[in-house]
Amino acid sequence: MSPTTTSLRSLSFSLYASSNSTPISTPIEARQLLSSCNRFYGLSSSSSSSSLTTSSLIGNLVFSSRNQSLSVKVQALAAETEQPKWWERKAGPNMIDITSAEQFLNALKDAGDRLVIVDFYGTWCGSCRAMFPKLCKTAKEHPNILFLKVNFDENKSLCKSLNVKVLPYFHFYRGADGQVESFSCSLAKFQKLREAIERHNVGSISNISSSASEKVEDSSE
Secondary structure (H helix, E strand, O other): OOHHHHHHHHHHHHHHHOOOOOOOOOHHHHHHHHHHHHHHHOOOOOHHHHHHHHHHHHHHHHHHHHHHHHHHHHHHHHHHHOOOOHHHOOOOOOEEEEOOHHHHHHHHHHHOOOEEEEEEEOOOOHHHHHHHHHHHHHHHHOOOOEEEEEEOOOOHHHHHHOOOOOOOEEEEEEHHHEEEEEEEOOHHHHHHHHHHHHHHHHHHHHHHHHHHHHHHHHHHO
């Protein structure tokens, strides 16, 4: 390759890199640019060498255009993927992420007689991810229930103290009764979680009704 061709090729990349305009795509525009470059540097160009360098110039410009297009597509894809990860999504105000043992205990204390369901999960757990949409749907269907999400990897000491060894795992708490049930559950056995909700949530409502009735009877006496 001659020094002339090398200089022109370097120049073509330099011109393209310094401009934000649409790259040159037709032979006529390329030849005009090549002719201008020749005149600027005082270079001579025969028909054969001009044709050769023109083809090289067009190839370089098209290659740069493809690179730019690929870069734009990659940036667009990155922007689309900058969404909350599956475990970061929340069904509503009754679904809370637990980040410490202290927060966990405070949440149980503040819940009062409200039924609390604790979901122990792992970001790497395929079964946890598969059933999470259904868990969110269940949380929306039961706004009176408090759902606590505990990331196993970020709260290992808490999970160990609660004897959580498999994922996904669920704990049910209710007021003064404390922990009323615990079990592992997968998407295929999600009905197990629904049945536990019906069992314990109805129980708490019955207890509240009974307490209200007792107060009415006491006042009438």
